Amino acid sequence: MTPSASTPSGNLGEFLRSRRAALDPEQADVISWGRRRRVPGLRREEVAQLAGVSVAYYTRLEQGQARNASTEVLLALARALQLTPTEVEHLLDLAKPSQLRPAPRTRPERPHPRALAMLEAISGQPAVLLGRRNDALAWTRTGHALLAPHLPFDSTADPATRPSMPRLLFLDPRVRDSYVDWKTEASTNVAYLRRISGKYLDDTRLAELVGELSMKDPEFSSLWASGRVGECVGGTKRFRHPLVGELSMEFQIWLQADSPDHRLEVYTPSDQMSADAMTLLETLTHDEGLGGRPPTAENANGTASARTPSEYRRN
Structure with missing residues (x-):
């Protein structure tokens, strides 16, 4: 059974255990009274006391034996475990009855025409639609050249060849080596996948992805087992690009x-040196045809200048 293919109640218990183990007793204002701790984090009875629930009930939650916990109890546990807003959202997702969770989608994902139009509007910037x-x-020409220049530009158009950024990050040495701070990028990606797994517990493709990466890469397996949940909306990434350097x-x-x-x-250079490197990369992309032609909805005269949204939908 893959890590994300366990039962919903099992996922909830797994998450509670990981957050309990990650919380420092001093940070939680828990007094040990000289008792020696054999494992890091809080004990079950300490979490139960902080949340105002019985030890027996909390133990059943961790063991996946208690279902349909009330929102009040879950929020009390979230306060006791000092969860972040993203972690609280994840906790509520895991505890949500199956009939209230979004149904899994079996059809391949399709980029929306408006998203493709946005990519076309910012075609001069590195960007990728995830x-x-x-x-x-889908991606812009410079987005492709920045993130995965060794792959065919139009690989995004066909679900069968569509690049999986987590697979590239963990299993493709060229992509792995292109991140100066690979560990941070890896941790952020796994935390996002963990968050999405709580929203779509029945997503078999996501379960297969997590299972594959857990089997093939011990670092992914370790990060997944940590139970960390997160969402990243912006920041700085440093690249070691094979064509233009850092x-x-x-x-x-x-x-x-x-x-x-x-x-x-969407990416923008952080400094002038990086801006110059991106200018060079854009020139190389144009001159050597690294990126091919960017995706677009339709050009002004109504004929397709590359792949149209209808072509994406037909795949």
Whole structure:
């Protein structure tokens, strides 16, 4: 059974155990009275006391034997465990009855025409449209050249060849080596996948992705087992690019109202050296045809200048 394919109640217990182990007793104002701790974090009875529930009930929650915990109890546990807002959201997702969770989608994800139009409007900037599982659904020419220049530009158009950014990050040495701070990038990606796994517990493709990476990469397995949940909406990434060397890029993630699971990640250079490197990369992309032609909805005269949204939908 893969880590994300366990029962909903098992996922809830797993998350509670991970957050209990991660909380320092001093930070939680728990007094040990000289008792020696054999494991890090809080004891079950300490969490139960802080949350105002019985030890027996909390133990059943961790063991996956108690279902349909009330929102009041869950929020009390969230306060006791000092969860972040993202972690609270994840806790509530895991405890949500199955009939209230979004139904899994079996059809391949499709980029919305408005998202493609946005990519076309910012075609001069590095950008990538990410799907629910962090698949690259579409990208600009410079986005492709920055993130995965060794892959065909139009690989995003076909679900069968669509790049999985988590797989590239953990299993492709070229992509792995391109991040100066790979550990931070890896941790952020796993924390996001953990968050999404709580919203779509029945997503078999996500379960397969987590299972595959857990089997093939011990660092992914360790990060997944930590139980960390997170969402990153912006920051700085430093790249070690094979063509233009090191560069620092600010990034911002924009949510897509028409497709809530899809996110547009846009990059801008952090400094002049990085701006010069991106100018060089754009020139190389244009001259050597690294990126091919960017995706677009339709050009002004109504003929397709690259792949149209209807072509994406037909795949």
